Amino acid sequence: MAQMITPRVLAVALPLLIVLLGGCGNPLEDSREQANEAIEAANASIAEHNRHFERARDTYAEVKERIEKGGDPSNQKERIAEARRNLQQARNSLRDARESLAEVQQLDVEEDIKRYARLLSEAMDAQLAAEQKEIRFYEILQDDPALEDRREEALDLLAEVGEGYESAEEAYGEARKLADSNPDLIKRPTEGGGSAEGDA
Numbered sequence: 221m222a223q224m225i226t227p228r229v230l231a232v233a234l235p236l237l238i239v240l241l242g243g244c245g246n247p248l249e250d251s252r253e254q255a256n257e258a259i260e261a262a263n264a265s266i267a268e269h270n271r272h273f274e275r276a277r278d279t280y281a282e283v284k285e286r287i288e289k290g291g292d293p294s295n296q297k298e299r300i301a302e303a304r305r306n307l308q309q310a311r312n313s314l315r316d317a318r319e320s321l322a323e324v325q326q327l328d329v330e331e332d333i334k335r336y337a338r339l340l341s342e343a344m345d346a347q348l349a350a351e352q353k354e355i356r357f358y359e360i361l362q363d364d365p366a367l368e369d370r371r372e373e374a375l376d377l378l379a380e381v382g383e384g385y386e387s388a389e390e391a392y393g394e395a396r397k398l399a400d401s402n403p404d405l406i407k408r409p410t411e412g413g414g415s416a417e418g419d420a
Contacts, residue, residue: 251327258323259337265317272310279303280358283365293365300365304358311351318344332402336395343391350384353377 280303283296321344324337357377364370399406 251329252333255324255327255329255333255337258320258327262317262320265313265320269310269313269317272306272313276303276306276310279306283361287366296365297362300358300361304355304362307351307355307358311348311355314344314348314351318348330405332398332405336398336402336406339391339395339398343388343395346384346388346391350381350388353381353384357381 279299283299283303287293287296318341321337321341325334327334357374360370360374360377361367367374
């Protein structure tokens with residue numbers, strides 16, 4: 221039986237900004253407070269994304285192990301569908317996070333805060349595109365769970381997924397650099413996203 225393959229993973233724990241507020245009472249500080257609220261909403265959506273994303277990967281890993289140990293691939297189609305549904309839910313949450321960040325562009329805040337939000341939005345766009353292709357990979361698995369007939373197609377698709385996650389990671393990296401270069405304006409959590417690669 222052909223060995224299944226593992227998607228390349230961008231482990232998303234996004235480093236979102238926390239605007240440092242000095243108090244309330246003038247329009248700039250009020251706008252910063254609104255930016256914080258938008259970013260808090262984005263963080264909540266990202267946390268939800270990460271939960272669904274990990275469920276999808278955990279389900280896929282379990283299916284992969286069962287098939288590679290000789291289990292009946294046809295019995296795993298519903299579990300593969302479950303992984304696909306979880307990834308779709310993850311994408312919905314990431315879209316919500318992106319919408320929250322878009323609100324920052326309408327506020328009267330420092331340009332570096334807006335640029336930081338833009339960079340994160342660009343990273344999310346790249347990640348959403350990669351996750352959509354990964355969903356297509358799961359659809360191939362539903363038709364051919366052991367990848368006996370469509371392995372090359374799946375490998376080609378996963379190469380595109382990996383490139384998409386690399387693009388997203390580069391954009392996240394630019395956002396981290398900007399945050400690090402503006403410590404008096406932007407504070408980010410010390411734990412950020414990273415990448416991990418699966419093997420074929």
